[in-house]
Amino acid sequence: MNAWVIATNTFGEALRKRVLNVFLLVAIILIILSNAFAFFTTPQQGNRVELTVVRSMGLGVIVLAGLVMSIFLGMDLIPTDIEHRTIYTILSKPVRRYHYVAGKFLGAALTLALNLGLMGIFFVGVVTYKAKTFQPELLVGVLMIYLQFVLLGAVAVFFSIFLTKNINVALTFFVFVVGTLSEYWKSVANLAKEQPVIQFLARMVHLIVPNFNNFNMANPLIHPERMQEIPNFAGYVAKTAAYGILYTALLLILASIVFERKEV
Amino acid sequence: MGGVRRDFRTLWLAAALVMLVICAVLQSYIDPDRRWFRPDPTAEATPKELAQIPKELFGGALLGFREVAAGLLWVRADDYFHSGRYDDIVPLFYIVVWLDPHQLDVYATGAWHLAYNLGDQRLIPEGVKFLLDGIRKNPNVWDLYFQLSFLHFQKTRDYDQAIYWAREAAKRPGTDGNPAPAYVKQMLAHYMEKNGQIAEMRRQWEENVAEATLWLYWNKVLERIQDPKLKAVLRRTNPVQINGRYLDLAVGSAEVAKLLTQPNNKAVVEKAVSEALVEGFGVALRNERVSRSEVEAILSDPGLLQPILRPKVWKKVPPLPSEQSAQLDWSNRSRNLNVTLLRINFIRKGAGQPGYVFDWEAQPPRWVYVGDGKVHQHDVQFDFTVKRVAPKKLIVRGKIYLPDFRRGERETYCRLRLRLRDRNYEQRYKAHENDWEWQRDNLTLRERPDLAFPSDPNGWGKPDFEYELDLSKDPEDMGHPPEKLFPFKAPEYEVTVTFDPTDQGEFQRDFLGYNGEGITDKRYLVIDKRGVRKVEKTIILRREDIL
Numbered sequence: 001m002n003a004w005v006i007a008t009n010t011f012g013e014a015l016r017k018r019v020l021n022v023f024l025l026v027a028i029i030l031i032i033l034s035n036a037f038a039f040f041t042t043p044q045q046g047n048r049v050e051l052t053v054v055r056s057m058g059l060g061v062i063v064l065a066g067l068v069m070s071i072f073l074g075m076d077l078i079p080t081d082i083e084h085r086t087i088y089t090i091l092s093k094p095v096r097r098y099h100y101v102a103g104k105f106l107g108a109a110l111t112l113a114l115n116l117g118l119m120g121i122f123f124v125g126v127v128t129y130k131a132k133t134f135q136p137e138l139l140v141g142v143l144m145i146y147l148q149f150v151l152l153g154a155v156a157v158f159f160s161i162f163l164t165k166n167i168n169v170a171l172t173f174f175v176f177v178v179g180t181l182s183e184y185w186k187s188v189a190n191l192a193k194e195q196p197v198i199q200f201l202a203r204m205v206h207l208i209v210p211n212f213n214n215f216n217m218a219n220p221l222i223h224p225e226r227m228q229e230i231p232n233f234a235g236y237v238a239k240t241a242a243y244g245i246l247y248t249a250l251l252l253i254l255a256s257i258v259f260e261r262k263e264v
Numbered sequence: 265m266g267g268v269r270r271d272f273r274t275l276w277l278a279a280a281l282v283m284l285v286i287c288a289v290l291q292s293y294i295d296p297d298r299r300w301f302r303p304d305p306t307a308e309a310t311p312k313e314l315a316q317i318p319k320e321l322f323g324g325a326l327l328g329f330r331e332v333a334a335g336l337l338w339v340r341a342d343d344y345f346h347s348g349r350y351d352d353i354v355p356l357f358y359i360v361v362w363l364d365p366h367q368l369d370v371y372a373t374g375a376w377h378l379a380y381n382l383g384d385q386r387l388i389p390e391g392v393k394f395l396l397d398g399i400r401k402n403p404n405v406w407d408l409y410f411q412l413s414f415l416h417f418q419k420t421r422d423y424d425q426a427i428y429w430a431r432e433a434a435k436r437p438g439t440d441g442n443p444a445p446a447y448v449k450q451m452l453a454h455y456m457e458k459n460g461q462i463a464e465m466r467r468q469w470e471e472n473v474a475e476a477t478l479w480l481y482w483n484k485v486l487e488r489i490q491d492p493k494l495k496a497v498l499r500r501t502n503p504v505q506i507n508g509r510y511l512d513l514a515v516g517s518a519e520v521a522k523l524l525t526q527p528n529n530k531a532v533v534e535k536a537v538s539e540a541l542v543e544g545f546g547v548a549l550r551n552e553r554v555s556r557s558e559v560e561a562i563l564s565d566p567g568l569l570q571p572i573l574r575p576k577v578w579k580k581v582p583p584l585p586s587e588q589s590a591q592l593d594w595s596n597r598s599r600n601l602n603v604t605l606l607r608i609n610f611i612r613k614g615a616g617q618p619g620y621v622f623d624w625e626a627q628p629p630r631w632v633y634v635g636d637g638k639v640h641q642h643d644v645q646f647d648f649t650v651k652r653v654a655p656k657k658l659i660v661r662g663k664i665y666l667p668d669f670r671r672g673e674r675e676t677y678c679r680l681r682l683r684l685r686d687r688n689y690e691q692r693y694k695a696h697e698n699d700w701e702w703q704r705d706n707l708t709l710r711e712r713p714d715l716a717f718p719s720d721p722n723g724w725g726k727p728d729f730e731y732e733l734d735l736s737k738d739p740e741d742m743g744h745p746p747e748k749l750f751p752f753k754a755p756e757y758e759v760t761v762t763f764d765p766t767d768q769g770e771f772q773r774d775f776l777g778y779n780g781e782g783i784t785d786k787r788y789l790v791i792d793k794r795g796v797r798k799v800e801k802t803i804i805l806r807r808e809d810i811l
Contacts, residue, residue, distance in 0.1 A: 048439060048440075049369050052335075056331035056364075057335075060329045060332040063329070064329075183298060183302075186295065207287075207292070208288065211291055213298075214294055218330070219302065219331065219366065220300070222364075223366040223439070225440075226300075228404075229300060230297075235297075239293055242290060243291065246283055246290070247283075249283065250280050250283040250284060253279060253283070257273055257277060257280075
């Protein structure tokens with residue numbers, strides 16, 4: 001209950017942040033304007049190419065906005081409370097520290113849900129208007145993007161407990177890049193059969209660093225005819241969602257343990 | 265108290281560790297499925313492929329913006345094309361389709377650039393390879409199969425290949441799940457004609473007409489169904505309703521009404537409707553538009569497979585539209601079908617009969633069978649010479665005696681093919697098939713596939729043709745350095761001039777025979793693998809004869 005109160009407060013504060021609102025507005029405008037990029041196509045290429053542009057632009061904008069928003073929210077949650085000394089007021093009440101971390105994070109996740117949700121609605125709306133048909137997989141795609149950036153937000157929250165903001169941004173982004181390249185680490189591990197140390201390290205990076213690439217379903221979403229090639233789409237979504245939620249929970253536990261020991 | 269807290273922490277740490285292990289295990293279960301979400305499921309994600317991405321798009325491409333990066337690069341490729349940077353454009357095509365191999369239009373347009381627009385005929389095989397790569401990565405849709413068939417038809421003139429790929433295209437749906445458009449099969453018929461397969465061509469046109477008729481009929485059939493639920497189910501299986509292209513082909517023509525009233529056509533249409541139902545259900549099932557139980561319920565009713573014979577299902581069947589009402593109802597939507605019908609009427613009238621030529625001199629003019637060689641075949645007495653008039657500038661001058669196609673009415677033109685290339689070009693190309701740099705530095709090829717000349721305006725009086733082959737400049741005037749386009753590295757060259765009856769207009773083929781049955785030549789007659797009789801002469805030149 002304590003965590004929920006903190007979450008709703010955090011959500012309310014985040015809604016008042018102009019930077020986030022500006023990001024949201026710009027992203028929605030870009031999604032709508034992706035229609036204009038159909039200008040690059042010729043009449044012979046027709047609606048299919050226009051839709052490819054609209055889908056790829058829309059998904060790209062949502063990913064970019066999600067990336068910026070999740071890092072921005074994650075890095076700022078706890079340090080701001082410490083800077084403004086509001087944390088003392090909260091922790092002087094009967095609130096456990098892990099409630100505080102969970103509540104703060106939940107607030108950020110709700111904010112992200114609202115923002116990405118709105119972008120997703122506009123995106124699916126634009127595609128449906130253009131394609132004259134509803135493509136439900138796009139909503140799943142947006143959900144996956146959301147889980148991806150909730151996970152990234154958890155990374156930022158974890159780092160925010162013991163790192164300064166600038167270093168946090170750099171390190172979170174670094175983790176994102178390493179995690180996005182995860183399938184290349186796997187490939188390095190497969191290729192480096194002669195070098196067991198490199199093979200082991202690459203395999204560990206692939207298995208242990210959060211794999212953000214799991215959530216990337218852009219290509220079949222952009223080319224919906226590919227969806228029928230995927231043998232078990234629902235199974236994949238379930239596994240990836242479980243992975244995202246579990247890894248997020250893991251990071252929050254670690255953040256809580258570190259925060260327990262932190263002197264504030 | 266501190267001990268309790270420490271125990272609590274240890275418990276949470278242990279839980280975190282377990283969760284990490286579960287995540288790692290989950291990841292190993294996710295990994296095998298990841299390939300379905302990669303742009304190319306057949307390729308591994310290797311560090312080597314990262315080197316292909318242009319550095320300014322590297323970050324974006326890695327962070328999940330591959331498709332956006334592909335779009336931006338495609339715009340850049342277009343810029344390169346318009347600013348004449350032809351050498352830079354070809355690698356870009358490959359990068360774009362590596363980033364997103366499902367952009368069919370990039371494959372199609374890229375192949376067209378390679379084979380047509382870059383003004384270098386040595387790139388035609390690159391266009392073919394590019395489309396083959398596209399087909400390998402997009403095997404389930406018709407688009408690139410058709411593009412490849414058209415490339416073989418127009419550029420390599422390998423009609424066997426054109427027919428093969430068009431047939432493959434016709435078997436597949438598009439990205440929208442609808443059948444391949446009707447023009448795929450129309451082009452297939454054209455390819456057959458070019459390949460000398462006149463009987464197959466006739467059958468193909470018959471099939472095209474039957475199909476076009478079927479779509480019209482199917483639409484009419486739907487109007488007559490009473491049961492709304494059944495109607496809804498059938499509508500979902502009906503390509504006419506979801507594919508406007510077929511609708512354009514099928515809807516409306518007095519000719520269609522006539523076709524339907526003929527007993528044979530009616531039987532064909534009935535059979536086709538039955539087959540379409542079965543096939544339509546297959547497609548519908550695959551697309552999950554109807555459930556298996558719905559399909560089984562309908563298929564278990566044998567009456568439905570013969571819709572015309574099952575009056576209970578239909579409303580009272582109105583009479584077939586008269587010519588006038590057909591025109592009123594369907595006005596101007598019949599153009600495609602009319603083209604098809606005109607074509608088949610033309611063929612039915614006698615043109616396109618293998619072995620026949622039309623003898624305008626006979627009284628009255630009539631079709632004469634010359635295919636067995638017993639009736640006089642016209643000797644075209646073909647010949648030509650090549651003369652060097654300046655360095656890399658040749659004059660090709662020759663004669664070919666053709667009948668008076670004009671019949672005193674208007675000037676007409678015939679087509680010759682002229683080609684200059686290295687002697688043993690094919691072997692030289694094959695030895696360096698995948699080395700475009702070598703090909704560019706060493707191979708010389710110049711071809712004019714459609715050299716038009718006036719066909720004998722005065723009967724037998726002026727059989728001459730002449731053409732200046734200037735290899736000292738870029739013939740397309742696109743800014744290619746001529747020494748790169750025509751490097752002249754081989755010691756010997758062949759200049760070939762061909763007169764191929766299948767390159768000529770139909771009214772001319774009436775004189776020559778559809779596959780050249782009406783012509784002969786004492787010295788240069790060639791019967792090619794298609795069975796087409798054409799005349800062809802090759803002159804071998806040394807490098808010194810040209811430079």
